[in-house]
Amino acid sequence: MRRVIIVGGGITGLSAAYELARAGLPFTLVERSPRLGGVIQTERIHGCLVETGPDSFLAEKPWALELIRELGLADQVIGSNDHERVTYVLKRGRLRPLPDGLMMMVPTRLWPVATSSLLSLRTKVRMATEWFHRSRRAGQDRPVADFVAEHYGREAVDYLAEPLLAGVYGGDPSRLGVAAVLPRFLELERRYGSLTRGLLALRRKGAFRRLGPLFQTLRDGMGRLIETLAQSIDRWAEILQAEAKTVERIGGGYRLRVDGEWLETAHLLLACPAWEAARLLRNLDVELATLLETIPYTSSITVSLGYVKSVLPRMPRGFGFLVPGRERRGLVACTWVSGKFAYRVPPEMFLMRCFLGGDGLLESDEGEITALVREELARILNVNAEPSFVRVARWPRSMAQYTVGHRDRVRAVRDRLALWPGLLLAGNAYEGIGVPDCVRSGREAALQIVARQDSHGFRPAPE
Ligand SMILES: Cc1cc2nc3c(=O)[nH]c(=O)nc-3n(C[C@H](O)[C@H](O)[C@H](O)COP(=O)(O)OP(=O)(O)OC[C@H]3O[C@@H](n4cnc5c(N)ncnc54)[C@H](O)[C@@H]3O)c2cc1C
Numbered sequence: 001m002r003r004v005i006i007v008g009g010g011i012t013g014l015s016a017a018y019e020l021a022r023a024g025l026p027f028t029l030v031e032r033s034p035r036l037g038g039v040i041q042t043e044r045i046h047g048c049l050v051e052t053g054p055d056s057f058l059a060e061k062p063w064a065l066e067l068i069r070e071l072g073l074a075d076q077v078i079g080s081n082d083h084e085r086v087t088y089v090l091k092r093g094r095l096r097p098l099p100d101g102l103m104m105m106v107p108t109r110l111w112p113v114a115t116s117s118l119l120s121l122r123t124k125v126r127m128a129t130e131w132f133h134r135s136r137r138a139g140q141d142r143p144v145a146d147f148v149a150e151h152y153g154r155e156a157v158d159y160l161a162e163p164l165l166a167g168v169y170g171g172d173p174s175r176l177g178v179a180a181v182l183p184r185f186l187e188l189e190r191r192y193g194s195l196t197r198g199l200l201a202l203r204r205k206g207a208f209r210r211l212g213p214l215f216q217t218l219r220d221g222m223g224r225l226i227e228t229l230a231q232s233i234d235r236w237a238e239i240l241q242a243e244a245k246t247v248e249r250i251g252g253g254y255r256l257r258v259d260g261e262w263l264e265t266a267h268l269l270l271a272c273p274a275w276e277a278a279r280l281l282r283n284l285d286v287e288l289a290t291l292l293e294t295i296p297y298t299s300s301i302t303v304s305l306g307y308v309k310s311v312l313p314r315m316p317r318g319f320g321f322l323v324p325g326r327e328r329r330g331l332v333a334c335t336w337v338s339g340k341f342a343y344r345v346p347p348e349m350f351l352m353r354c355f356l357g358g359d360g361l362l363e364s365d366e367g368e369i370t371a372l373v374r375e376e377l378a379r380i381l382n383v384n385a386e387p388s389f390v391r392v393a394r395w396p397r398s399m400a401q402y403t404v405g406h407r408d409r410v411r412a413v414r415d416r417l418a419l420w421p422g423l424l425l426a427g428n429a430y431e432g433i434g435v436p437d438c439v440r441s442g443r444e445a446a447l448q449i450v451a452r453q454d455s456h457g458f459r460p461a462p463e
Pocket of ligand 1: 273
């Protein structure tokens, strides 16, 4: 029997691997990096738990937590300190709290918005009168910036939607499409006209009722999930540390060029970025490769700075701050790690995790990147002290961008892929960028392989 092959040992590929192992299917996992986990990487520095990639996952999406439970890590799960949750937004040089009760840019409580120092009187009036809004483009995909501006005005784009989306997607709301990025809001617009009215109506019906914290993670960091997954697949996995180069058709299946050799298989899962899948598939199907290339990616850099607390000025309480594009000189967001999660930072230390939009800075050396971040922390927080440590991590072309028309593009990719039985794609490029979506995407792809195996054996691809 020819083994299943997975390309990519990030959370997507490992989730698929876990599902195959559960079904007792042996497989080869091809990962070019010497470590597994992709952008998930946890380190201990000076007693601090440093996440150089994702630090948590959204609790309302169940797939990461389900996997964690199955792996026996339920007692490791911790939630964000939501009672401390204040996120600030930089406006004209000052940090101003995001008003309570906002869902993205949609207000669900009057008083916090009315008294907010972040928004002008004009925007507050606009937010109140949005209740009567009717859109001629209701339900139509369009740039998030246009969508938000139509409902709440330009300031809501610049000081709410843009910094929040730049923080999550590393993206630009004038390019991101509302249908893929904020599908729930598009549906509210279609049904109710007004987002505020729609959201409050749904809330009255019991939707959005959240009992636990907004974010969850593991006490020992996200890296623990990777280690445990790696252990769980051990019996069934052959792990090749090598770069996959190209895919070709052979007999009833595929062959993959790895390290100068060809590996043959009837089931090939590409759990790598779409641009990489495009490169691998160019010899097999130019049209599919071209479709995959149209999914853009941005890069990201995280810079973690650990300080002895006593050298810092008094820091505001909360989770951290966002820097809107209009006020940005490189820094996009900063998380105060000890505010957001327990068990991360010893009491005498303070850890900041800063995000930079990577595309213009990827080639800069660590000294330049650190200097830029420190200038920003001095400007915004008056922090001039020497950090005890700095850890810079670069994640080139790591964040898929769901631009206008994304869903149609993904549909076209899936339609084309249907011509190639046994060839599968999974990852953050398609139906969700966060860790839970990647877990779901990897597991679903593996289940398709298992189902094909159960019903047909390794059915050859037609000539
Ligand atoms: C800085 C940062 C912070 C984030 N924060 C959060 C967060 O807090 N919460 C959240 O839910 N999401 C977050 N995300 C998003 C989420 O982490 C990612 O979307 C997800 O982890 C991607 O997983 P993946 O396995 O699909 O891809 P990756 O992690 O990119 O893994 C792909 C793997 O494929 C390998 N590979 C690629 N090409 C080849 C090849 N040709 N041959 C062999 N191997 C190959 C790569 O080396 C890599 O290991 C963040 C992302 C970044 C970059």
